[in-house]
Amino acid sequence: MFDDLIAHIQSEIHLTETEVEKFKSFWKVFELSKDDYLLRNGDLCMFDSYVVKGCLKAYCINTKTGKEDILFFATEKWWATDLDSFVNKTPSIYNLKAIENTTMLRISRESFIELLDTLPKLEKYFRIILERYIASMQRRVIILNSYTAEEKYQHFIEQYPSMLQRVPQYLIASYLGVTPEFLSRVRGKK
């Protein structure tokens, strides 16, 4: 269960055997069935959650159209957390919902602070995760601002080739900021 997360961390920093054991004691396994919520708009994000198996979508509801706007998908090796809400105890503006049966490891805010206190090395790992996420968000902003629907779709399937098999097209359309109908046409043209 932990192998995956430990390996992910070890790829960035080194932990000894005893540190690994210590680390494990902070986390709890958590399961969601398809269509269950991990977090609802307006609630506090109480846990930092790492996806071991499965997939969630992070989205908010457009107040005018009533439609979902997908912020990201969280599959294996992703963190599925509203950082702003988790860190600052502010009500979340996002929803996190399982689109497959999903297994996660999670930790509460208080435990998380204690964990970093116990194993300060981990600061570096979490900083790297944040930095990497920022770099990817910056690229996404540029893409949303200047690519056509076809270019955005092309870039998406290059970056996440396996997502097509597991995520319905209308969610990918929302992630790319186009309608499902138009994405279907883009795909049909090739």
Added chain:
Amino acid sequence: MFDDLIAHIQSEIHLTETEVEKFKSFWKVFELSKDDYLLRNGDLCMFDSYVVKGCLKAYCINTKTGKEDILFFATEKWWATDLDSFVNKTPSIYNLKAIENTTMLRISRESFIELLDTLPKLEKYFRIILERYIASMQRRVIILNSYTAEEKYQHFIEQYPSMLQRVPQYLIASYLGVTPEFLSRVRGKK
């Protein structure tokens, strides 16, 4: 010169007098004239730079259209750094260019690492900056994906009311992902 940066940090964490003095010794004042580059596409981002006075634009050149895509503006109290390049020593995909005469405080990668080593408290400050930036980037993605040009412009002037006075409209248009011509029409309608 340092008052501003120190105050910014003190708003998040506490530093003693001696820590403040220590802190100051790591930084150098750096000046750019309007239209000078802080960083060019392809180069390494060698410094973490804090804007004391002035304004820069971060952008990349669209390979197809040859036009600028604005990633962000960095005015007073902003960090003007390509984090990915600075941290990972990868060639930057962005340009950073002064759009006003600009005064900054800056620190090299090596000094920065040493600074965090000397004053570990600062880890928290920089983590807060990263988290805050992520939250704002997430909101921007949602906005770019689902707002019309008029809504994006409206949101921009609410969020950054002072920018209209100092940044040319065609750069704001690029930041919002619309053409200068269309932004002009949006403004004319009201």
Added chain:
DNA sequence: CGGTCTCTTGACGGAGTTCAAAGCTAGTGG
């Protein structure tokens, strides 16, 4: 005054949306 840079305005074209309907696929129950 004569450039250069920015903003505006007009006409046209194209990318993407909307609404509606029909086709597909997979699960479910009889």
Added chain:
DNA sequence: CCACTAGCTTTGAACTCCGTCAAGAGACCG
């Protein structure tokens, strides 16, 4: 094993938002 439903994708036609190109109007600066 088939019929039925529900969710997803496709397709068509009309429409809208926004981009492109081209020209002109101000503003600033040497």
